[in-house]
Amino acid sequence: MEVIVAIIVGVLFAVGIYLILTQDLLRIVLGTSLLTHAVHLLLLTMAMLKTGAAPLLDRGQEQFADPLPQALILTSIVINFGITAFFLVLSYRAYQKLDTTNMDWLRSESSRHRGHSR
Amino acid sequence: MSPLHFLTLSPFLLAAVLPLLGKMAPRLHKGWVAAVWSAILFMTLIGYSAEIQAGSPINESLAWIPSLGISFTLYLDGLSLLFALLITGMGTLVSIYSIGYMNAAENSLNRFYVCLLIFMGAMLGLVLSDNLLTLYGFWELTSVTSFLLIGYNHAKQRSRYGALKSLLITMTGGLGLLSGFILLYIMSGTYTIRELFEAGAPLASHPLFLPAMLLILFGAFTKSAQYPFHIWLPDAMEAPTPVSAYLHSATMVKAGLYLVARMSPIFAGAPEWFWIVSLGGLITLLYGSVTAVKQTDLKGILAYSTISQLGLIMCLLGLSSLTGLMEGEERLLYAAAGTAALFHLLNHAVFKGSLFMIAGIVDHETGTRDIRKLGGLAQVMPIAFTISLFGALSMAGLPPFGGFLSKEMFLEAVIEPLHAGVFRLETWGVLFPIIAWIASVFTFVYSALLVARTFLGPRKKELQHSKIHDAPFLMTFPPALLGVLALVLGLFPSLAAYSLIAPAVEAMMPIITASGERLSPDIKLWHGFTPALWMTIGVVAAGTLLTLTARKWTRVYTFFPSKFSISGFYDVSLNFFERLTFRVTSLYMNGSSRSYIKYILGFMLLVLGFILFNSADITFRVGAYAQIAPYEWLILLGLAAAALAVPFTKSRPVAIILTGTVGYLMTLMFVFLRAPDLALTQMVVESISVTLYLLCFYHLPKLRTEQRAVRFQLPNFLVAVAVGILMTLIALAVLGTNPFEPVSDYYVRESYESAGGKNIVNVILVDFRGFDTMLEIMVLGVASLGIYNMIKLRRKATDVGSRQVMHEGEFAEEDAAEMRKSQYGYDGPEADFNEQAEEETAESDSPAKGGEENA
């Protein structure tokens, strides 16, 4: 299973990076989300999958899945939520102000505004 | 920590607490703190002098970075003591003077005295260090504090220009110095100056000997403002006058001389050392004195005079390097050059210090330092006039002042090389007395002009009001004391000669003490009709003549255009390099974050890929893994399919929902992969995120309907695919390589025992790694406040500065353009601005208007 998951990690990374390299602000935000998912899967895979029961004691189990990556991922999920919200509002505000979510236009848009001031 | 270490470091400590002290006693002028402390240091150092005179230097060591062989070793011998006394003594007087000079109401007074104290500490460290690297550290620190003090009036363009110029030149020299020190280390294997002295003869035959010497001399020449690196000193005169008196005449610029003196035992005897030091000094002496005559600014005259006098001392140090090549009586004759050098160093500090302070007083009283606007001040400022007369006479080398004695010794020393019989001096040696004599004549002329144009002659109309009078006691006392000292040094030279100069010269030339001889530093006011005295008489005659006819012949100077000066060359080359780096940088810094991301990914691919394929420890394991159930296949394939579909959708809501699908499928994966906490969190987060996305879109109706597919771009695609493959490989490599025991076992074991929790993940989060969690919620808090601010606290477009908030990047650009302008606006070739810079400056003209446009 690890090999398959590793390949899926690669796919998620590739799509995430590709989206980040596009011009559309919204798709960049989506790309970061996908990238986060990829990292989560990567972290889980690194610790070997399904090595035991869920990391809860007192359930009559001896072997557990590695709890450390889970703790890391939990932190990451929540942080990612905050960051995604921030990005989202940033692009939302950029659109409100400049009428575009295209990265290249954002640049030229602001220079156009500058041009007016001359 | 020894008393010597405390003595060196105490100014730094004092600088650290000075601002607090200011809070406690707001009415106390900080100058008193600096003055009292430097006086205490001065007294303490005096206490050491008896010991030093007896010939037993003090050596204290403190391990600093033992693994690199760097220790903070302090060594107090005659040479260090002379400089340390100069630093603390002048420090005391300048601090007292500055109490009157610096306005107590100024807020930045703390900054001034903090810098001054740090400088004093750095300077003490410099002259006391026995380790080359600590010496270098202190050396650079003096450059930095000098930069800060020259730029003290940072609102003034000329201050910033001067500060930057001095920093660039002295720091370049500092780098040379460091390289020289490292070469010395390579040759000898030690950074300790004392051990270098013992290394002796083998060093001189080493192939790196000459490069090391040149680099160290480069450092010394830039610091001591020797031709052609002198150009920073005149511009450094923008500093407040106490700083000019202290740093740029009495102490910091003498650091180069100290270094040359300190390094003499290693390099003296080499012909290159002799020629570079003595000729460099001689040229500087001539250039400085000739240029000083044409200056119209009081401090400008003093700056060029300082350059010239530093050259004189440098020349003497060069001549004294012949000592080691001579025998018996001859040797002592050349050692006299060393005595002259150090004696003149002392005299120069005394008379130049007083003259700078008088220049400051004149500036304070009349509001100008331009000698064309001054004149006739002797009637209203008799004390200042007397002091400046003392100082100027000493500077011109007239009896019975200290300057006369050292000048005589200098003239004697320059005649000596004619009979040396080494380095082909019998032919070229004649240059020395001729150039020295001409320079002395010009020295006489500018000294005379300095006093005459300021204090004598008719008073200008603007200066006829009654407000001009002698300065208050605090400002008059320090220069007066120095003026008296100039006289005392002339009348009773033995006061300083035996206790200060002789031990210093012996430290500079250990070869004398090594051969069992003792230096007899007999300096007499009257020594018969020697050739030197005749030369002085000639100087006075020619100098008087030139002074009286000055107005006629000084027009000659206008024939030398300033455009082709070294300073002009500095401006042009600085401008050129700035433009060059700007162009080169714009080649890859094109302002598009996509390019930057590609650079980052590219390097990541290179570095990680290289390690992955070149490290023998990494193995890829394919096989013997966990079983995969059919429904898991489905989910994994769904994950891949949903993710791959995102770039292909035209509609943004669909893209959002597809991403959400990936998230929900991740939730399922977490369930199957035995991570219930993650599954729960991911599910809730995904729900809230998707809602957020759609909420934002709800408010952007135009964007909702806008349909645009992602345009395919091959380079992006390649980068993305490469990163994906690399990540897959990394995952496989990690699986195959397990060099360490996992930390998780500890958490599993200890979770219940020491933390009392059964949900291990939760225990890790709140207990074992609680600190991480706390920082994490802080990050969340910051993000939410950021969002709140972006939406709620937006500025109205009419607000002042709204533009700055909107386009911070642009603002930075304008700032840079502004800075470029300020750098070259003054004295710089303005026409050389490239088009881009000009465009930017034009744009920066109306920021407020731009804000309105943005609305």
Place this chain on the structure above:
Amino acid sequence: MPKGSDIFLQNVSKIVVFIILAFALYLFFTGHVSPGGGFIAGLTSAGALLLLALAFDIDTVRKVLPVDFKLVMALGLLIALCTGTGAFFFGEPFLKHAFGYFHLPLLGKTELHTALIFDLGVYLAVVGVTMTILITIGEDS
């Protein structure tokens, strides 16, 4: 945010919100022994309020819960910080937790844990953050 018009959603959410909130409370308290904890409970609570906001509108949520969520966030951070610093008073390193077993009326043998207080801080911070974001975006129209 528009005035919600879906009568079914409105009526269902009136009940469901309380169920979710109760579930969140359960997740919070069992966090140390079974899946759950401050993060999850906080997000779940915020999710409940979000549902309310979607069914009705932001103003309703603000009427029901007239608190400044920025303050909730700050309070959460403060609590987390104080639990951490509290350890200093017992000569322990920062964020060192203590726990013990007590017999409480009605509940019998119960484990009390300072980590729970820390988790409460996390809970409040997460609720505060999420609601601040939601309300800020929702109100901006």
